[in-house]
C-alpha cells in the first residue's frame with residue numbers, strides 16, 4: 022500500500038556528485054502482500070553498506086529492486102540516473118548482483134559461466150574478445166579458481182560455487198556490487214578471503230558495495246554503515262556501533278545477545294536465556 026506522497030529521487034542529478042544508490046519511499050508488493058513499505062536508503066560512491074534484519078524482513082527484495090530485477094517506478098536512482106530509464110545492457114555495466122541462490126546452468130563450465138559476466142561488452146551475435154578472456158582469467162586467479170576453469174559448475178562444492186558466482190559479478194566490471202549473503206556457504210577462511218578481496222577491490226577501484234548478511238559481527242567488521250530492516254521498513258541506519266546494540270537486536274530479532282567491542286566493530290555473541 023503506497024504511503025503518503027514524497028518526492029521521488031532527483032532526476033538529472035550530476036552523476037559525479039549524486040550518490041551511487043538513492044532509494045526514496047520504495048514500496049514493493051509481491052503476491053498481493055506489501056514487502057517493502059516506504060524504504061529510504063542512500064549509499065555514497067565507494068561506501069560499503071550492509072543490510073541486516075531477520076528472515077523475511079525484505080533484504081533480498083531490496084537488493085533485487087536496486088539491481089533492476091523488480092519494477093520500482095521513480096523510487097531508485099543509480100549515480101543520479103533513474104533506474105527505470107536504464108536499458109539492461111547499460112544497467113549491467115553499472116550494477117552486478119550476486120543473488121542468494123543463482124541458477125546453475127546444466128553442463129556449463131566455470132570459465133563459460135564467468136564469461137557470462139562479460140555479456141554487456143560483447144556485441145549481439147558477436148564473440149568474446151581477448152580482452153574479455155583476460156578479465157575472466159584475472160578474476161579466476163584472484164578468487165583462487167583458476168584450477169577449476171574447465172570443471173562443470175554443477176560439480177563444484179557449495180563454497181567453490183559461491184566464489185564462482187562472485188567471480189561472474191566481478192568480471193562484469195560494474196562499479197556497484199550487490200551481494201546477497203555472499204559468504205553464507207563459505208568456511209571461515211574463505212569468508213575472510215572473499216570479503217577482504219571485495220574490500221580491496223572497493224578501495225582500488227572505488228566500487229560501491231550493498232550487501233546482506235546474517236553474521237552480524239562480520240557485517241559490522243566490513244561495512245561502513247549497517248541498515249537494519251524489519252517488516253519492510255528501515256528501523257536503524259548508522260555506523261555498526263550504533264546499530265548493533267543489544268536492545269535493537271532483542272527487539273527486532275527476538276535474540277538474546279552480548280555485544281562486545283572488537284578491533285573492527287562490535288562482536289555479537291548469542292547467549293542462551295536463563
Ligand SMILES: Nc1ncnc2c1ncn2[C@@H]1O[C@H](COP(=O)(O)OP(=O)(O)OP(=O)(O)O)[C@@H](O)[C@H]1O
Pocket residue numbers: 051052053054056074075076077078079080081082083
Ligand atoms: N514472489 C513472492 N510472492 C510473495 N511473497 C514473496 C515473494 N518473494 C518474496 N516474498 C516474501 O517477501 C518477504 C521478504 O522476502 P525476502 O527474501 O526479501 O526476505 P529476506 O529479508 O531476504 O529474508 P532471508 O533473511 O530469510 O533471506 C518474505 O516474507 C517472502 O516470503
